[in-house]
Amino acid sequence: MKSTLLSIMLLTTALPAGAELIVTYAEDPNLNLSSLANTNVFTFDQLKTGVNKNVSWSGVGSFNQLYVKGADVYGGAADAANPNGTKYSLQGAGTGVLSSTLTLEKSSSYFGMWWSAGDPYNKLDFYQGSQLVGSFTTASLLGLLPDTYFGNPKDRSLDAGEPFAFINFFGDPKTAWDKIVLSNNNSSGFESDNYTTRVTAWNPLVDGALPGVPVALVSGTTTTKATKESLAGTPWSLGQSPVGAAPGAPAPPVTLLAAFAGVLALRQVRAKRRTA
Template sequence: MTKKIYLTAITGVFFLSLTSSVNATTINYFSQDSDADKTSVYTYFDNFLIETFNQAPINTAPSGSLDQSWTWTGSANVVNGSASGQYAAPFGTTSRDQSNYLSVPNPSSSGSITAQLGATYDYFGLWWGSVDTYNTISFFNGSTLTQSFTGSDIKNGNDEYGNQTAPSTNVYVNFLDLERFDSFVLTSTSLAFEIDNIAVGNAPVPEPATMLLFGTGLVGLSSLRFRKKKK
């Protein structure tokens, strides 16, 4: 019995290593109760940073009065509340976001905004309000486009795109195992792309003990295969 458990553990370690090496991006979703609900952010990541937009004056483009020292350029405004035909505050489990958030574009009906981060990351999260198919997030490393996702890629149970109160289209969205990026672009070809609580971070580097376990697992598998051949 002990031998079987040991071999299963080895196989599990090997499988995890294979899945982490392909660098496939995973998207998952959490309910955001309010602006104060940071449990939706993946705190598993090392030293993650979060931008709440709460330090910025409303009805202005994001500038130096922010939580993070990112450089913003483009067409967007920090807003609060909702304005008919322009933007709607992201909806939580019971009510709308009561804090400041970012609306892209503003005031035109098409535009984008870029955030230069000053470092590279592989995790991105945001509270995405009333997800629309014409909303796009693009990730860059330098001048190279690494990955891009539209609202159509956000599948959370149904296709109620643009619904301002549906739980499936007002969620905290986590992008895991992204290709490394140092800037992102938020684009909307219509009104609007509403965003709050943007987070970036890096997956932790495997500890030496974990790598040793993986190496031991490979040796164990090789030995088992050799003994089988010998028989």
């Protein structure tokens, strides 16, 4: 099943050297927090389970609505005090909340989160005002993760066909956003935790190498797999960051699409049997 999420939604056109965003995943499969300095982190542990309206993130912004769920096989980042997991955010999955919008007080150039149980119906959009800065799906990002990221880190045999990883979104010095929308069309569930933000853009001279392994370059709605060649000439090539690659050769298109359809069907079955 792991091959089903290989980058079938990535476009293959080359990006200019001025690509606006880069996406990286944590080098450690068990990491569920950002390693970037000077960030603000939001967890859902103090919120009630179920629907929460007009939730404030002190000093950062606010959410129009959130559905909060207790830790289970699909989500809830573990920590020292809660080895079995904590509360997490959920869109879709019969919760009545199909999208959550985070409106920032200040335009920011970094966002990270622990994106768990990734499936093709999870969508993340970044806006500056009404302009779409970048649009991402699990299918276009997490499909490039190695096998070690599949399955819940608490026990990799749990939900072994879906990826769990801390994902970083970096804007270049000229790119920022003031609104982030997380959505799911109710075909499955969008599980995430440990939202992390920072106003200032990543600066290789100050921050050093990019945290994690570069996986994609983004310009508007165009997403391209990050390679050494595509990073050349961009700010992201500084700092000696490693470039991730999916293990092994990609599956033949017919096989890949058939397997992809299979995982969608399984995911829909999962969504039906879940309770909010």
